[in-house]
Amino acid sequence: MTITATTTAHASNATSSAAPAGTRVAVSTVIFTLRRAEGQERASVALPLVRRQSDPHEGQWALPGGWLDIVEDLDAAASRTLAETTGLAPSYLEQLYAFGAVDRSPTRVVSIVYWALIRPDEIADTSDENVRWFDADDLPHLAFDHNEIVSYALWRLRNKVGYSQIAHGLLADEFTLAELREVYESILRRRLDPANFRRQVEGTDTLLPTERFRKGSHRPARLYRFNQDVELADRGPLGVRP
Amino acid sequence: MTITATTTAHASNATSSAAPAGTRVAVSTVIFTLRRAEGQERASVALPLVRRQSDPHEGQWALPGGWLDIVEDLDAAASRTLAETTGLAPSYLEQLYAFGAVDRSPTRVVSIVYWALIRPDEIADTSDENVRWFDADDLPHLAFDHNEIVSYALWRLRNKVGYSQIAHGLLADEFTLAELREVYESILRRRLDPANFRRQVEGTDTLLPTERFRKGSHRPARLYRFNQDVELADRGPLGVRP
DNA sequence: TGCACTTCTGGTCATAGCGACACTAAGATA
DNA sequence: TATCTTAGTGTCGCTATGACCAGAAGTGCA
Numbered sequence: 456m457t458i459t460a461t462t463t464a465h466a467s468n469a470t471s472s473a474a475p476a477g478t479r480v481a482v483s484t485v486i487f488t489l490r491r492a493e494g495q496e497r498a499s500v501a502l503p504l505v506r507r508q509s510d511p512h513e514g515q516w517a518l519p520g521g522w523l524d525i526v527e528d529l530d531a532a533a534s535r536t537l538a539e540t541t542g543l544a545p546s547y548l549e550q551l552y553a554f555g556a557v558d559r560s561p562t563r564v565v566s567i568v569y570w571a572l573i574r575p576d577e578i579a580d581t582s583d584e585n586v587r588w589f590d591a592d593d594l595p596h597l598a599f600d601h602n603e604i605v606s607y608a609l610w611r612l613r614n615k616v617g618y619s620q621i622a623h624g625l626l627a628d629e630f631t632l633a634e635l636r637e638v639y640e641s642i643l644r645r646r647l648d649p650a651n652f653r654r655q656v657e658g659t660d661t662l663l664p665t666e667r668f669r670k671g672s673h674r675p676a677r678l679y680r681f682n683q684d685v686e687l688a689d690r691g692p693l694g695v696r697p
Numbered sequence: 698m699t700i701t702a703t704t705t706a707h708a709s710n711a712t713s714s715a716a717p718a719g720t721r722v723a724v725s726t727v728i729f730t731l732r733r734a735e736g737q738e739r740a741s742v743a744l745p746l747v748r749r750q751s752d753p754h755e756g757q758w759a760l761p762g763g764w765l766d767i768v769e770d771l772d773a774a775a776s777r778t779l780a781e782t783t784g785l786a787p788s789y790l791e792q793l794y795a796f797g798a799v800d801r802s803p804t805r806v807v808s809i810v811y812w813a814l815i816r817p818d819e820i821a822d823t824s825d826e827n828v829r830w831f832d833a834d835d836l837p838h839l840a841f842d843h844n845e846i847v848s849y850a851l852w853r854l855r856n857k858v859g860y861s862q863i864a865h866g867l868l869a870d871e872f873t874l875a876e877l878r879e880v881y882e883s884i885l886r887r888r889l890d891p892a893n894f895r896r897q898v899e900g901t902d903t904l905l906p907t908e909r910f911r912k913g914s915h916r917p918a919r920l921y922r923f924n925q926d927v928e929l930a931d932r933g934p935l936g937v938r939p
Numbered sequence: 940t941g942c943a944c945t946t947c948t949g950g951t952c953a954t955a956g957c958g959a960c961a962c963t964a965a966g967a968t969a
Numbered sequence: 970t971a972t973c974t975t976a977g978t979g980t981c982g983c984t985a986t987g988a989c990c991a992g993a994a995g996t997g998c999a
Contacts, residue, residue, distance in 0.1 A: 478767055480720050480797075480807050525720055525805050529797035552935070553795040553809045555722075555771035563767050565722050567795045567807070603934065610933035633975080651958065653977070658956090673975040674965040691852035692845065693794070875946080893987065895948070900985090915946040916994040 478563045482532035483520030483601075485551065485570040485608035486541060488578060489625050489641050490588065498575075498641040500591040500609065503540050508585070511561050512598035516589070518605070520566070533569035540586060542579045545571035546624035547687055551608055559600045570608045572624035616642050619688040620661050623681045631669050631676035632656065661685045720805045724774035725762030725843075727793065727812040727850035728783060730820060731867050731883050732830065740817075740883040742833040742851065745782050750827070753803050754840035758829070760847070762808070775811035782828060784821045787813035788866035789929055793850055801842045812850040814866035858884050861930040862903050865923045873911050873918035874898065903927045 490501040504516040519540040523532050530548065537545050548571045555565040578588075589595070591609055594602060616622055622638045636652045656662060661682050668675035732743040746758040761782040765774050772790065779787050790813045797807040820830075831837070833851055836844060858864055864880045878894045898904060903924050910917035 477719065478722050478765060480722060523720060523797070523807070526799055528799055529795060529807070550795060552792060553771060555765070555809065557768055557770055565765070565771070565807070565809070567797065606934040614933070631976090648958070648960085649975085650960085650977075650979090655957085670966085671975085672967060673973085674967090674977085676976055691856070692848040873947090890987070890989085891946085892948075892950085892989085897986085912995080913946085914996060915944085916948085916996090918947060 478565055480523040481520055481564050481566045482523050482529060482536060483518040483566050483568050483604070484533050484536045484540075484548075485518060485568065485605055486537055486545070486573060487570065487591070487608070487612060488573050488575050488588075489638065490575060490590075492590075497644075498637065500612070500642060501588045502591055502605065503586055503588050504594075504597070505540065506585040506587075507598055515598040516587070516595055516601075517598040518568070518601050519586075523567070529567050530569075532567075533571070536569075537571055537573075541573060541577075542581075543573050543577050545573055547572040547621055549688070549690070551604075551611060554600060554604060556600070566604075568604055568608070570611065572621060574625055574627060576627060613642055615688060620681075620685060621687050623661070624687055626681075629665060629667065629678040629680055631678060633676055635679070659685075720807055722765040723762055723806050723808045724765050724771060724778060725760040725808050725810050725846070726775045726778045726782075726790075727760060727810065727847055728779055728787070728815060729812065729833070729850070729854060730815050730817050730830075731880060732817060732832075734832075739886075740879065742854070742884060743830045744833055744847065745828055745830050746836075746839070747782065748827040748829075749840055757840040758831070758837055758843075759840040760810070760843050761828075765809070771809050772811075774809075775813070778811075779813050779815075783815060783819075784823075785815050785819050787815055789814040789863055791930070791932070793846075793853060796842060796846060798842070808846075810846055810850070812853065814863060816867055816869060818869060855884055857930060862923075862927060863929050865903070866929055868923075871907060871909065871920040871922055873920060875918055877921070901927075 486502055487500055488502070489498040491498040503519060505519045507513050507515050507517050519536050521532065521536055521539075523529065527535070529550070533548060533550075534544070537543065537548070548569060551568045551570045553565060553567050557563065559566075591605065594605060596602065597605070612621075616639060622635060622642070625638050626634060632653055633649070635656065636647055636649060639652070640647055663680045663682050665678045665680055667678045669678055728744055730743055731740040733740040745761060747761045749755050749757050749759050761778050763774065763778055763781075765771065769777070771792070775790060775792075776786065779785065779790070790811060793810045793812045795807060795809050799805065801808075833847065836847060838844065839847070854863075858881060864877060864884070867880050868876060874895055875891070877898065878889055878891060881894070882889055905922045905924050907920045907922055909920045911920055
């Protein structure tokens with residue numbers, strides 16, 4: 456398993472079509488999950504970063520990514536990136552933006568950036584010292600324009616959670632309304648009224664109640680299941696699916 | 698003035714960094730305006746297309762575009778495209794999506810697509826036979842995946858008009874509420890109640906009333922002016938400005 | 940001049956959605 | 970058994986919105 460910190464890297468890549476003179480295309484991915492630090496009241500948004508091993512910004516943290524292979528679709532390249540970092544398929548994957556300022560790197564690189572969601576319970580325990588999960592709101596200074604990229608991805612996440620069902624991409628098959636609410640609260644960083652939240656989410660057709668309950672320290676809560684007929688997000692006429 | 702129909706073209710370009718073997722980056726732009734065909738009740742969304750002069754899909758209509766210059770920002774390339782086609786600066790310009798399927802062109806091309814708005818009264822009367830304005834809802838079969846691209850751009854336009862102020866990008870400095878309403882009606886393709894529309898738009902701080910009136914065939918209507926302090930659209934942390 | 944007609948503009952009314960909040964249900968724990 | 974905490978229901982008031990009414994202010998024609 457090879458993990459490359461890219462979006463501009465002089466390091467050669469086995470699948471690279473690098474023509475050193477011209478403009479090269481890289482694909483990077485901002486991978487979000489939720490993580491509960493001990494002692495913390497709320498979970499917080501976290502993402503994996505990769506330590507750069509070679510020249511431009513060597514030693515700094517960067518988004519996982521790699522050069523676009525000449526026979527590889529953009530989505531496929533993003534999925535590959537994600538798999539190389541987390542070993543998983545994303546529960547949600549969407550193109551974020553193409554970054555291509557001339558001066559964003561010593562050589563000319565256009566980075567097609569994706570963002571993705573994966574469920575916290577699926578994160579493999581990587582022992583790789585060069586991959587580390589950071590709190591999205593407490594990042595170090597990153598290589599290239601990656602701080603700006605993460606800011607934009609976070610903005611999109613917080614925005615999109617308001618008008619789509621992407622929150623479900625962070626939960627397992629069955630979940631309680633409290634767990635779903637906690638996802639929203641963690642992303643939006645504010646408390647939501649349990650009663651109103653229930654009313655809102657039950658008003659849609661996105662949830663299917665089950666007959667099972669989660670027994671815990673108090674009154675058991677009904678488990679719900681995500682309605683597979685509804686898309687996580689309206690992508691319009693584009694047919695990109697993770 | 699050179700107009701190139703791109704997003705994949707074998708034709709060489711003076712500013713191109715074309716390395717024939719690898720992946721090349723093109724920039725195309727979907728340029729929207731409003732146009733009232735005679736006899737038509739409502740204005741409709743129109744966009745300029747360019748007839749391809751060379752091999753892949755020669756003779757077909759395509760989006761205006763060109764190869765990304767190695768010392769040119771993505772936004773700048775889009776603006777250049779737009780200027781070459783319309784001779785104008787856009788009143789709104791935003792990146793749409795990066796299209797990069799392997800099979801979207803005979804050679805490997807990643808197209809960074811922008812979409813833009815320009816005011817109908819500013820459209821230069823081009824005598825170029827290879828540039829023609831089409832109704833967005835009545836397009837011929839276009840080169841490459843450009844039909845799909847236009848569909849997506851239209852979806853974004855119709856979506857965004859609902860929660861941003863981009864409609865102002867299609868009007869002159871001073872306008873009546875009826876004119877502003879007509880922009881919305883044309884984009885959304887449905888009638889809006891004049892009284893309710895007035896209430897909505899006056900509820901925001903985006904409009905500044907003037908003391909001037911537009912005299913027409915009936916009761917004069919007050920002219921309004923767009924409040925320059927409000928952005929046309931919330932781009933989040935990204936600082937792209939046309 | 941006066942009347943009809945159209946559009947501009949200000950209002951009402953009923954309804955839907957939502958935030959705030961009170962209250963009941965049900966199990967854990969002491 | 971009493972108490973605590975979370976699950977879940979219901980209510981109230983505010984706001985936004987769609988439908989619609991009515992007066993204001995012009996033009997055009999008899």
